Amino acid sequence: MSAFANILAGGVFHAAVLFLVAAGLQLVFGVQKIVNLACGSFYALGAYFGITFIGYAHQFGMSEWLLLPALIISGLLLGFIGPPIERMLRTVYDRDESFQLLLTFALLLMFQDVFKFVWGANPRSLDSGYLIYGTIRAGDFSMPVYNLLVIAAAIAVAAGLGGFLKRTNYGRILRATAENRAMAEALGVDVYRIYSVVFTLGAVLGTTAGALVVPTAAASLDMAIEFVIEAFAVVVIGGLGSMRGALAGALIVGLIRGFSILLYPELEMLAIYLIVVAVLIFRPAGLFGRSLA
Amino acid sequence: MPVTRRRLLASAAAVGVVSASGGVFSPAIAQNKPLRVGILAPRSGIAAAPGLNGIRATQWAVERYNAQGGIGGRKVELVIEDESSPKDTIERFSKLVQQEKVDCVQGIISTGVGLALGPVVEESRALTIYWDGTTQDGVDEKIPNPRYLFRSTDNECEAVMSSLLTIKNWKGKFVTVAGINPDYSYGRNNMAAFVAILKRFNIDHRVVTEQWPKVGTMDLTSHVAALKAAKPDLIFSSLLFADLPVFMKQAHAAGLTEGTKLVFPAAGWQHTLMKKEFTPEGMLFGHNTLYFANPQASPLAKEFVAWYEQTHKDYPEWEADRAYFAIASYKAAVEKALAAKGGSWPSQDDIIDAMVGLSIESLGGKGAWRKDHIADQTFVQGLTTHNNKYDFVTLGTFESLYSTDLQKPPGANFWEWIKTAQFNV
Numbered sequence: 001m002s003a004f005a006n007i008l009a010g011g012v013f014h015a016a017v018l019f020l021v022a023a024g025l026q027l028v029f030g031v032q033k034i035v036n037l038a039c040g041s042f043y044a045l046g047a048y049f050g051i052t053f054i055g056y057a058h059q060f061g062m063s064e065w066l067l068l069p070a071l072i073i074s075g076l077l078l079g080f081i082g083p084p085i086e087r088m089l090r091t092v093y094d095r096d097e098s099f100q101l102l103l104t105f106a107l108l109l110m111f112q113d114v115f116k117f118v119w120g121a122n123p124r125s126l127d128s129g130y131l132i133y134g135t136i137r138a139g140d141f142s143m144p145v146y147n148l149l150v151i152a153a154a155i156a157v158a159a160g161l162g163g164f165l166k167r168t169n170y171g172r173i174l175r176a177t178a179e180n181r182a183m184a185e186a187l188g189v190d191v192y193r194i195y196s197v198v199f200t201l202g203a204v205l206g207t208t209a210g211a212l213v214v215p216t217a218a219a220s221l222d223m224a225i226e227f228v229i230e231a232f233a234v235v236v237i238g239g240l241g242s243m244r245g246a247l248a249g250a251l252i253v254g255l256i257r258g259f260s261i262l263l264y265p266e267l268e269m270l271a272i273y274l275i276v277v278a279v280l281i282f283r284p285a286g287l288f289g290r291s292l293a
Numbered sequence: 294m295p296v297t298r299r300r301l302l303a304s305a306a307a308v309g310v311v312s313a314s315g316g317v318f319s320p321a322i323a324q325n326k327p328l329r330v331g332i333l334a335p336r337s338g339i340a341a342a343p344g345l346n347g348i349r350a351t352q353w354a355v356e357r358y359n360a361q362g363g364i365g366g367r368k369v370e371l372v373i374e375d376e377s378s379p380k381d382t383i384e385r386f387s388k389l390v391q392q393e394k395v396d397c398v399q400g401i402i403s404t405g406v407g408l409a410l411g412p413v414v415e416e417s418r419a420l421t422i423y424w425d426g427t428t429q430d431g432v433d434e435k436i437p438n439p440r441y442l443f444r445s446t447d448n449e450c451e452a453v454m455s456s457l458l459t460i461k462n463w464k465g466k467f468v469t470v471a472g473i474n475p476d477y478s479y480g481r482n483n484m485a486a487f488v489a490i491l492k493r494f495n496i497d498h499r500v501v502t503e504q505w506p507k508v509g510t511m512d513l514t515s516h517v518a519a520l521k522a523a524k525p526d527l528i529f530s531s532l533l534f535a536d537l538p539v540f541m542k543q544a545h546a547a548g549l550t551e552g553t554k555l556v557f558p559a560a561g562w563q564h565t566l567m568k569k570e571f572t573p574e575g576m577l578f579g580h581n582t583l584y585f586a587n588p589q590a591s592p593l594a595k596e597f598v599a600w601y602e603q604t605h606k607d608y609p610e611w612e613a614d615r616a617y618f619a620i621a622s623y624k625a626a627v628e629k630a631l632a633a634k635g636g637s638w639p640s641q642d643d644i645i646d647a648m649v650g651l652s653i654e655s656l657g658g659k660g661a662w663r664k665d666h667i668a669d670q671t672f673v674q675g676l677t678t679h680n681n682k683y684d685f686v687t688l689g690t691f692e693s694l695y696s697t698d699l700q701k702p703p704g705a706n707f708w709e710w711i712k713t714a715q716f717n718v
Contacts, residue, residue, distance in 0.1 A: 003522030006547070010514035017512070121341035127684075128570055132545055140521065144546040147514070208698035216546075217511035217539050221337060226509070258515040262522060265504050 002140035015254025016154035024202035030241035037104040040228030046210025047219035075208030082200025121126035125218035126163020230252035331389035333400035347616035379409035411436035424615035452483040455558035456490035471525035476505035483531035533559035538566040545571035583614035583657040584673040666704035
């Protein structure tokens with residue numbers, strides 16, 4: 001039983017981080033109709049910057065207990081990269097999707113070199129702090145409280161995003177723009193401003209996810225590409241552009257991965273992509289996506 | 294004497310004749326030119342840190358050689374290129390040999406790159422010395438009886454040593470065994486060697502789970518949970534990239550390291566990242582061919598470690614030794630061949646012949662080249678301690694073994710050799 005609980009906890013933690021990145025991807029696609037391959041770079045940027053930010057914060061005497069809020073702040077601070085990148089993407093809004101993919105993939109590769117230039121080629125990690133909030137133990141079950149806080153943060157983001165999109169005027173305008181850009185423009189909505197806000201929000205979701213994961217792992221040059229592949233599995237399963245789909249897809253990927261590692265480690269990736277293939281065959285729009293037909 | 298057109302043409306013709314008779318004059322000309330050594334090492338990605346260790350050790354050695362007149366009287370120039378994917382590395386190797394005209398190529402850490410490059414080395418007929426990356430799989434098929442290629446000790450040496458030390462330290466104290474090893478030939482062979490040696494000595498054991506994370510996986514919480522679920526008495530892991538400290542951190546957080554015997558033959562590659570706060574004492578920890586804090590180290594090794602610490606604010610690991618061993622072997626071989634030829638510059642074949650059987654003092658201890666062009670070197674493994682001045686673990690008690698006790702003899706099959714070998718522990 002405790003083995004099941006440990007696997008569940010590990011899978012949900014992985015899903016929480018995946019959800020944050022995939023949510024950003026979904027938001028940008030839902031409103032801007034751009035498949036942003038650079039979302040993995042935002043995740044990696046958040047991780048690298050989080051390490052630097054915490055390093056400086058410690059020099060200024062920050063208490064270890066403030067690790068989590070400090071990492072969230074570091075992720076939010078990176079929001080400034082959103083508007084200029086969105087401005088660059090405007091050149092391909094009305095062009096073929098392949099141009100959008102090529103441009104965002106170029107961004108992904110450029111970011112990788114920027115990381116190498118700024119932080120070096122070696123993986124970087126936070127020296128301490130991961131266990132500052134303690135560990136929950138019950139028999140053989142154990143889970144660092146930090147992991148639990150990250151899961152809670154992801155749930156809060158999911159609830160907050162849902163509330164923002166459904167219950168606020170700005171959220172309604174976002175959804176209206178996603179539904180019918182021309183109509184929104186005709187009604188006086190500054191569409192480019194909306195795009196800029198949405199893209200920044202998507203970027204911040206990625207950078208915050210990267211910052212939150214770094215105490216448990218390490219920042220490395222390959223993490224952007226590694227993660228973007230998994231994020232796309234989430235999107236395919238959940239349905240492109242659907243926030244509920246991002247949540248469901250992240251949970252499916254996280255849990256399938258966890259249980260296949262327990263039951264048959266060789267199948268870790270195969271199990272995930274079997275589901276991706278099955279979804280593409282039997283429900284091409286994804287579990288929560290809307291069919292284009 | 295006035296320079297006339299006729300005299301100028303005559304001089305030019307004379308220069309042409311002299312140049313054309315290269316066979317007569319080339320040794321003297323060659324001896325005046327710098328010796329060019331090409332280096333292929335990773336400078337980015339998950340193997341960047343060991344790549345950098347190797348490059349720095351080579352640069353340190355070359356600076357010393359050049360200050361003392363170079364190798365065989367010729368200054369040494371390094372031409373450094375990246376080791377990345379097999380395809381790209383092969384292209385860079387060809388560039389080093391054909392365009393840069395290097396006299397020797399050294400480097401290579403990745404097993405996959407090493408295997409792919411081997412046949413190209415032989416085809417190019419370019420003396421090449423690998424730092425690392427020699428596993429059992431594929432070597433016999435891809436690089437049988439190499440002439441131009443010299444390879445590192447078998448990667449499985451560290452697994453053999455840690456298996457023997459596991460039996461020595463913990464025989465009868467464990468039954469259930471779990472493995473978490475990188476999912477490529479290195480990790481697979483290390484785990485297989487560990488189990489084979491347990492079987493060889495009739496150690497009662499049961500493998501309860503084997504985890505194979507992809508190299509560079511940074512979220513290992515599910516792997517840790519799976520290991521925990523298997524309740525092993527002992528965990529064997531040849532993780533060695535940046536994922537190793539991540540695993541230790543996550544395993545410690547999950548309470549996996551408490552009361553479990555840990556056997557990590559390749560942990561020394563990340564030694565400075567194995568912080569005391571999450572790395573326990575009493576874990577079997579391999580430093581491979583260089584333990585930076587070895588109190589019995591040679592003056593040369595101590596000087597290198599001090600330089601490394603002062604210059605790079607860091608402590609070197611075994612790739613520094615492998616790189617030093619490569620360049621020091623090359624120097625010794627060139628000078629041995631030079632002496633044998635009475636001072637005239639030796640051919641590449643002379644240098645290759647001089648390498649075989651050569652024994653030198655490397656940073657980690659004695660090293661030598663066998664007739665099958667495989668290195669023999671000194672390995673260090675021991676039990677971790679927190680009793681030191683660093684924020685990472687070092688070795689409390691440790692043992693040094695020469696690879697003649699850990700490596701299959703020339704021509705033997707590794708898995709058959711394990712069944713009958715006389716181990717000296």
